[in-house]
Amino acid sequence: MNNFQYSRATDVADALSQIASDASAKFIAGGTNLVDLMKYDVEHPSRLIDISHLPLTKIEETTAGGLRIGALVPNSDLAWHPLVTERYPLLSSALLAGASAQLRNMASTGGNLLQRTRCLYFYDVATPCNKREPGSGCPAKEGINRINAILGTSDACIATHPSDMCVALAALDAEVHVAGPNGERTIALVDFHRLPGDTPQRDTNLDPKEIITAIELPPQGFSKHYTYLKIRDRLSYAFALVSVAAALRMDNGTTRDARLALGGVAHKPWRNPEAEAALNGQAANTDTFARAADIVLHEAKGFGRNTFKIDLARRTIIRALTQAMNGTPQSQSSKKIA
Amino acid sequence: MARSHTAPAAALFPGLISIELTVNGAKVKLDIAPWTTLLDALRDRMGLMGTKKGCDHGQCGACTVLVDGRRVNSCLTLAVMKDGAEVITVEGLATDGVLHPVQQAFIDHDAFQCGYCTPGQICSAIGLIAEGKAKTPDDIRELMSGNICRCAAYPNIVAAIQQAMDAS
Ligand SMILES: Cc1cc2nc3c(=O)[nH]c(=O)nc-3n(C[C@H](O)[C@H](O)[C@H](O)COP(=O)(O)OP(=O)(O)OC[C@H]3O[C@@H](n4cnc5c(N)ncnc54)[C@H](O)[C@@H]3O)c2cc1C
Ligand code: SF4
Ligand code: FES
Ligand code: FES
Numbered sequence: 001m002n003n004f005q006y007s008r009a010t011d012v013a014d015a016l017s018q019i020a021s022d023a024s025a026k027f028i029a030g031g032t033n034l035v036d037l038m039k040y041d042v043e044h045p046s047r048l049i050d051i052s053h054l055p056l057t058k059i060e061e062t063t064a065g066g067l068r069i070g071a072l073v074p075n076s077d078l079a080w081h082p083l084v085t086e087r088y089p090l091l092s093s094a095l096l097a098g099a100s101a102q103l104r105n106m107a108s109t110g111g112n113l114l115q116r117t118r119c120l121y122f123y124d125v126a127t128p129c130n131k132r133e134p135g136s137g138c139p140a141k142e143g144i145n146r147i148n149a150i151l152g153t154s155d156a157c158i159a160t161h162p163s164d165m166c167v168a169l170a171a172l173d174a175e176v177h178v179a180g181p182n183g184e185r186t187i188a189l190v191d192f193h194r195l196p197g198d199t200p201q202r203d204t205n206l207d208p209k210e211i212i213t214a215i216e217l218p219p220q221g222f223s224k225h226y227t228y229l230k231i232r233d234r235l236s237y238a239f240a241l242v243s244v245a246a247a248l249r250m251d252n253g254t255t256r257d258a259r260l261a262l263g264g265v266a267h268k269p270w271r272n273p274e275a276e277a278a279l280n281g282q283a284a285n286t287d288t289f290a291r292a293a294d295i296v297l298h299e300a301k302g303f304g305r306n307t308f309k310i311d312l313a314r315r316t317i318i319r320a321l322t323q324a325m326n327g328t329p330q331s332q333s334s335k336k337i338a
Numbered sequence: 339m340a341r342s343h344t345a346p347a348a349a350l351f352p353g354l355i356s357i358e359l360t361v362n363g364a365k366v367k368l369d370i371a372p373w374t375t376l377l378d379a380l381r382d383r384m385g386l387m388g389t390k391k392g393c394d395h396g397q398c399g400a401c402t403v404l405v406d407g408r409r410v411n412s413c414l415t416l417a418v419m420k421d422g423a424e425v426i427t428v429e430g431l432a433t434d435g436v437l438h439p440v441q442q443a444f445i446d447h448d449a450f451q452c453g454y455c456t457p458g459q460i461c462s463a464i465g466l467i468a469e470g471k472a473k474t475p476d477d478i479r480e481l482m483s484g485n486i487c488r489c490a491a492y493p494n495i496v497a498a499i500q501q502a503m504d505a506s
Contacts, residue, residue: 001373002373003353003371003373004372004373005353005372006355006372006416006418028416028419031414031415031416031419032396032411032414035375035414035415035416036395036396036414038373039394039395048372048416050418050419052419076469080469080471099484100399100483100484100485101409101462101465101466101469101481101482101483101484102396102399102402102409102410102411102462102465102484103396103411103414103484105408105409105410105465106410106411106414106415236479236480236483237483237484331476332480333474333476333477333479333480333481334474334476335476
């Protein structure tokens with residue numbers, strides 16, 4: 001790890017003024033991603049501004065009937081919060097599918113959004129990588145790309161965003177509240193992360209001078225018909241190869257409102273409005289689910305070692321929608337896939 | 339125990355930061371570089387070698403300790419960020435020579451082979467029991483999945499935790 005300065009932020013305004021005064025400073029919350037990346041010399045901030053003591057730890061009901069989650073709520077507290085397990089069990093399930101109990105105790109809601117890719121070359125500073133060093137190249141395209149993306153890739157980068165939580169948040173139409181030098185703004189979660197394009201060094205649309213203060217969920221939590229189905233190389237404590245957050249509002253066997261978000265396949269949680277529209281108003285069954293999967297994947301492109309993901313994603317989508325329809329969400333303890 | 343300092347090192351080395359932790363019930367003052375992890379502070383500065391460094395990247399759980407009652411990976415925790423916190427390591431579990439019920443259960447069930455992962459397993463299991471979410475052996479397996487055992491003592495670890503859980 002490089003040597004760096006350390007300071008604690010006393011409140012959000014102080015955090016913003018500290019980050020504004022040092023272009024190579026970074027915030028630190030749980031530290032589970034940043035400290036790891038600093039040990040690999042992928043990140044080398046001049047200063048860490050400790051925001052972990054800021055009072056952004058509340059989970060509150062909003063007047064609109066939704067939920068506001070402070071950026072520093074630990075992933076474990078969020079996963080087990082009664083309002084979340086009852087009204088947004090999809091979010092709870094996705095959180096519990098990620099990392100380990102220890103890491104979830106440390107990891108914050110805001111940090112989870114900003115965790116960086118697990119692309120092997122991004123982590124290995126001995127290799128080129130456009131995300132780490134713009135212009136140096138992308139060895140993943142012809143290399144070890146089992147965990148890399150099949151949708152929304154660019155010539156410059158085929159990395160995925162590794163978060164499970166964000167996939168559920170995308171399906172739930174969450175919003176991200178941020179504060180910055182020009183005041184506060186709200187970014188829809190589906191617009192928060194970017195596609196790599198020719199600027200893969202930028203993961204999100206958050207400005208480096210901004211801080212995430214909260215996540216807001218709308219009232220509809222899809223607590224009856226949902227699942228988070230995560231497929232990975234080990235049954236626990238591994239990142240997704242493909243994951244699917246499925247949520248349905250059903251009416252007598254007909255899908256009224258479908259949400260489908262994929263993880264492990266793109267630079268951002270992947271939603272496809274066309275596929276969701278194709279489900280709405282239709283009988284919920286394997287045929288309509290397969291059609292939706294085909295729409296999601298018709299532009300999917302493999303890079304050799306990850307080409308299997310296209311078929312895996314298709315089957316995972318159909319299985320997840322079936323679990324959601326049946327009201328039999330995937331257990332994150334017993335690993336048998338219903 | 340902590341090595342005592344005659345002069346406050348933080349005054350001599352401006353990069354150092356003074357913190358105070360309560361470690362296994364005892365107050366410990368340290369002048370520490372901000373890049374020192376809690377794991378390195380415990381092992382190198384306080385001489386508490388019970389907590390192990392396996393991967394140093396959050397991937398194995400050998401470094402698990404309890405901070406303010408919650409299990410965390412000390413290898414990804416910067417010590418400066420925990421100024422004022424209460425830390426419990428495997429050395430702080432027994433009282434007056436009587437093993438903690440989870441320690442005893444690991445012995446009763448022969449829940450280790452080389453023992454390298456064991457301090458982390460035990461601290462993690464104590465955290466798991468305090469969290470109160472595990473009801474079934476499947477739950478125990480999943481909620482202990484952040485602790486790798488290279489010797490694969492897993493069946494006995496689950497049985498030991500089940501015993502301690504039932505007794506608590
Ligand atoms: C071994 C291992 C396995 C894992 N497995 C999974 C998994 O299966 N699924 C999964 O989803 N995740 C997994 N994770 C990742 C984990 O979820 C993230 O590391 C964690 O959520 C990051 O949160 P943090 O608070 O620790 O972030 P930090 O490391 O503190 O910060 C991450 C980044 O966010 C910035 N930041 C933090 N908070 C804010 C804020 N409020 N405003 C602005 N910037 C901010 C920091 O500057 C930094 O750049 C795993 C991690 C490890 C180490
Ligand atoms: S896929 Fe992206 S992160 Fe991975 S090597 Fe290529 S540029 Fe780097
Ligand atoms: S040493 Fe901390 S998790 Fe492996
Ligand atoms: S007992 Fe050897 S690693 Fe667990």
